[in-house]
Amino acid sequence: MVSPIIDAARIVKDYGSARALHGVSLQVGAGEFVALVGPSGCGKTTLLKILAGFEEPTDGRLEIEGKDMRGVPAASRPTRMVFQKLALFPHKTVAENIGFPLKLQKVPVAETKDRVRGMLDLMHLRPDYLQRYPAQLSGGEQQRVALARALVSRPGVLLLDEPMSALDAKLKKSLQAELKKLHRELGTSFVLVTHDLEEAMMLADRICVMRGGHVVQVGTPADIYYRPANMFVAGFIGETNFLPVAAVLTASGVQVTSPLTPGASAEIATEHVAPSLSEKGTALLVRPESIRIVRNDAKAGEWTLEGVVEEYFIKGSSTQYRIRVPGLEAAVIVDLAGSIVLPARVGETVRIGFDPTQAFLLSE
Numbered sequence: 001m002v003s004p005i006i007d008a009a010r011i012v013k014d015y016g017s018a019r020a021l022h023g024v025s026l027q028v029g030a031g032e033f034v035a036l037v038g039p040s041g042c043g044k045t046t047l048l049k050i051l052a053g054f055e056e057p058t059d060g061r062l063e064i065e066g067k068d069m070r071g072v073p074a075a076s077r078p079t080r081m082v083f084q085k086l087a088l089f090p091h092k093t094v095a096e097n098i099g100f101p102l103k104l105q106k107v108p109v110a111e112t113k114d115r116v117r118g119m120l121d122l123m124h125l126r127p128d129y130l131q132r133y134p135a136q137l138s139g140g141e142q143q144r145v146a147l148a149r150a151l152v153s154r155p156g157v158l159l160l161d162e163p164m165s166a167l168d169a170k171l172k173k174s175l176q177a178e179l180k181k182l183h184r185e186l187g188t189s190f191v192l193v194t195h196d197l198e199e200a201m202m203l204a205d206r207i208c209v210m211r212g213g214h215v216v217q218v219g220t221p222a223d224i225y226y227r228p229a230n231m232f233v234a235g236f237i238g239e240t241n242f243l244p245v246a247a248v249l250t251a252s253g254v255q256v257t258s259p260l261t262p263g264a265s266a267e268i269a270t271e272h273v274a275p276s277l278s279e280k281g282t283a284l285l286v287r288p289e290s291i292r293i294v295r296n297d298a299k300a301g302e303w304t305l306e307g308v309v310e311e312y313f314i315k316g317s318s319t320q321y322r323i324r325v326p327g328l329e330a331a332v333i334v335d336l337a338g339s340i341v342l343p344a345r346v347g348e349t350v351r352i353g354f355d356p357t358q359a360f361l362l363s364e
């Protein structure tokens with residue numbers, strides 16, 4: 001990142017005696033789309049509010065567009081925020097709502113009109129909506145008006161606090177697609193707080209995973225999915241299987257063995273090992289789509305386990321199996337490509353196999 005538009009360093013936030021953020025650092029590049037994800041109460045909204053200027057950090061440094069933001073009020077920052085709950089003015093028309101930030105900036109009336117029209121087009125809202133009131137619009141349309149109002153003053157950074165969580169699944173999908181397109185077209189930096197991990201994977205250039213007021217990992221969706229920092233991140237995004245292993249460092253990687261596959265060992269290359277690997281709870285992360293049911297001979301190097309099919313779900317493009325393997329606490333999840341002929345039935349004993357060198361080695 002040459003020069004980040006947002007540079008937050010060691011941000012601490014205390015509410016009374018409770019610490020919501022424990023020294024969070026995050027940089028956002030110009031034009032980048034970053035998603036903040038993490039369990040409820042981990043500090044996502046607090047961080048967003050600090051970026052917006054609605055909360056002051058207790059400690060740490062925040063620069064936006066190269067300027068120190070200490071004491072700079074929200075309205076004077078190059079940021080705009082869209083909230084989860086609609087914050088439209090109910091007694092103002094759509095045109096007045098969208099044009100409101102420009103009115104505050106004393107932008108001439110004719111220019112305001114043009115820019116409001118432009119935003120309406122960008123948001124695919126019909127021109128006759130301009131004279132409507134928020135209550136006369138659907139939830140999705142209202143959220144589009146809120147986005148238009150946030151973007152009309154051309155902020156450098158748009159901050160989005162779960163803007164789609166109140167919408168039904170179909171509306172959400174269409175607004176997600178529009179948000180991605182909008183981001184590409186405008187070149188504005190977006191920071192999105194979301195509970196929806198699929199949404200984060202789909203929209204963001206980088207994902208920041210938070211837990212208990214700390215940043216656990218920042219990376220591309222591929223990094224987060226394929227190279228998670230630890231079991232928490234791995235379990236947070238996508239479905240996971242963890243196979244406990246003993247690990248020994250070698251010249252070119254890590255040698256692993258598992259009590260569940262006696263006699264078998266595998267060399268895991270460094271690029272398949274979490275950088276922060278510790279000795280506590282070392283395990284191989286095997287994604288459900290990387291496991292197969294072994295009917296005949298195992299392939300060279302493949303590790304196999306025997307288990308009983310506990311349940312299966314037809315998901316459409318794939319069928320998901322839950323297989324109970326003695327010695328493993330959680331059932332093994334296996335995703336097999338969809339087929340009209342089911343490869344195994346409930347209660348059947350099956351052998352499952354995977355290539356350990358393609359798994360990812362991590363720890364608690």
Ligand SMILES: Nc1ncnc2c1ncn2[C@@H]1O[C@H](COP(=O)(O)OP(=O)(O)OP(=O)(O)O)[C@@H](O)[C@H]1O
Binds near residue numbers: 018020040
């Ligand atoms: N105004 C406040 N006063 C006191 N505590 C607060 C305040 N705002 C947030 N907190 C606390 O700070 C912590 C972080 O809250 P925050 O809203 O940032 O979490 P979040 O990750 O956005 O959660 P969610 O996903 O549920 O919205 C929580 O423990 C919360 O209770």
